[in-house]
């Protein structure tokens with residue numbers, strides 16, 4: 001059944017210090033990304049639709065050849081850990097590669113529902129380091145294999161849910177003195193996720209450059225733990241300080257932790273209450289990242305939930321425009337797409353024909369079988 005629900009954020013308003021996300025502060029991150037052999041700016045596609053105006057789609061489906069944006073955060077965080085271990089400050093890659101033996105002795109570990117693990121496996125492999133990636137129960141084998149193929153990782157599909165799997169890898173990292181590269185934060189674990197979040201800023205600055213710094217009126221950002229949404233919201237809040245675009249967080253109906261957190265609105269984060277069943281695997285995370293929430297609780301106007309069929313419709317529309325978009329990749333666009341034919345949704349989201357909506361296609365066909373099935 002088609003379902004879209006919107007929850008307005010009562011805590012929106014007070015400014016947060018986003019100076020760490022400024023163009024100048026994030027320059028070393030872009031320097032790393034652009035120095036990689038596989039670096040290529042990803043496309044920004046401008047679409048126009050009746051009723052909702054312009055939609056800019058930043059298409060991350062080809063980022064680093066990994067089919068998703070996530071490697072941006074993983075490679076930056078791993079580079080930072082390696083640089084710290086070697087006692088170097090933002091070194092060029094050639095400098096790092098001189099330390100082969102030290103690199104071979106480093107091991108990275110993470111939990112993932114797919115794309116983040118691929119980024120970690122790839123980045124660890126790039127530097128000649130070992131990596132271990134653990135995945136929650138229900139993960140399709142094709143996603144595990146894609147992680148092995150991307151780089152150095154030994155991959156295990158566990159019988160744990162995502163949150164338990166994160167706890168398990170955190171414990172393993174402590175016991176074995178491995179580096180945990182997790183893309184979500186909690187009270188005692190902030191340093192690495194903060195770097196991962198910063199790693200995503202490259203895509204926002206590429207997009208701003210491609211839009212010639214035109215201010216979008218709306219940004220629809222899909223969230224799993226919200227690290228990506230927090231990063232992008234922070235960049236746009238920093239750049240358009242006096243008038244930040246209206247941000248909506250988009251989640252699957254059955255795994256909507258930001259929706260739940262905004263609904264309860266007591267200043268704490270809250271876990272999703274749904275049944276956890278969604279084809280949007282990358283968004284199947286039940287607990288918000290605390291660092292991301294600190295940003296989003298001020299800048300998000302609302303949180304929207306979408307059912308799987310709303311995402312499937314969006315995948316088809318994007319395919320008509322020659323954009324390959326996976327189940328989680330299309331979710332931001334899915335909200336815009338649904339608003340095309342819903343005056344009520346347009347009213348709630350304050351959209352009209354003059355709107356300029358920015359969305360990110362965060363992945364390509366990371367589950368090719370399901371992609372084919374949906375497009376048939």
Ligand SMILES: Cc1ncc(COP(=O)(O)O)c(C=O)c1O
Pocket residue numbers: 068070113114115116183222223224225226227228229281282283285328329362363
């Ligand atoms: C394709 C895709 N889009 C969006 C997200 C959401 O990112 P975050 O967990 O930072 O909210 C993920 C997370 O894995 C993802 O794989």
